[in-house]
Amino acid sequence: MTADKFRRTLTEAIEGCTEALADIIELYMPLINRHSQVDGKLDEDLRQYILLHIFNKISNFSI
Amino acid sequence: MYEQSTDRDELRARFTKWMEVTVYRARLNYLKAQSRHIDAIPLEEVEEQLRSPEDEGRWIQEIGLSDSFDFEEEALVTAFSHLPAMKKKVITMLFLLNMTPHEIAEELGCATQYVYKQRSLALKRLRGALKGGDVL
Numbered sequence: 001m002t003a004d005k006f007r008r009t010l011t012e013a014i015e016g017c018t019e020a021l022a023d024i025i026e027l028y029m030p031l032i033n034r035h036s037q038v039d040g041k042l043d044e045d046l047r048q049y050i051l052l053h054i055f056n057k058i059s060n061f062s063i
Numbered sequence: 064m065y066e067q068s069t070d071r072d073e074l075r076a077r078f079t080k081w082m083e084v085t086v087y088r089a090r091l092n093y094l095k096a097q098s099r100h101i102d103a104i105p106l107e108e109v110e111e112q113l114r115s116p117e118d119e120g121r122w123i124q125e126i127g128l129s130d131s132f133d134f135e136e137e138a139l140v141t142a143f144s145h146l147p148a149m150k151k152k153v154i155t156m157l158f159l160l161n162m163t164p165h166e167i168a169e170e171l172g173c174a175t176q177y178v179y180k181q182r183s184l185a186l187k188r189l190r191g192a193l194k195g196g197d198v199l
Contacts (some may be wrong), residue, residue, distance in 0.1 A: 003072055003074075003075060006074070006075055007074055010074070010078060027166060028079075028082050028086075031083065031086060032086055035086045035089075035090045036089060036090075038094075045093075046090065046093050046094075049089060049092075050086050050089040050093070050095045053081070053085060053086075053088075053092070054085055054086070054089070055087035057085055060165060061078065061081055063074060
């Protein structure tokens with residue numbers, strides 16, 4: 001994703017566009033998956049919690 | 064042009080950092096909530112699991128009571144005997160030993176608020192048992 005497209009997508013995601021949010025999430029999925037591991041295993045509940053946390057907080061990010 | 068590109072890269076870096084912090088905090092919150100959930104065994108339950116009826120009798124002897132309350136009403140005896148161990152202990156300390164809730168809390172190693180709660184629940188149960196004949 002180019003820097004320009006990233007800015008546009010992020011702006012849309014912050015404004016509440018679900019598709020843009022999905023794109024951003026997809027981009028950061030490796031990071032989310034890495035933090036969703038407990039004892040070396042992927043914890044689906046933890047991943048869901050992290051995703052919900054991001055959905056709730058992303059509007060606080062100022063560009 | 065170069066400046067604009069730097070700004071955009073900076074935005075991405077800033078957002079990546081924000082994501083790292085947000086994800087890390089979410090993970091911490093989740094794990095903390097999980098451990099709290101696992102550890103959250105009410106003191107009363109722990110006491111009851113650990114305390115056998117023999118232990119309870121031993122405790123009454125330890126505090127220097129030859130026998131327990133001198134009940135006037137038989138229904139009250141039954142109701143009291145059906146109280147959970149911790150509530151029984153709190154009621155005995157409060158009304159028989161005339162200890163203050165603060166002293167009881169220190170003795171039991173719990174919060175004073177917990178003693179008040181136990182007293183309130185125990186009295187509620189006893190009143191219920193006396194009124195309706197429903198022991199528990």
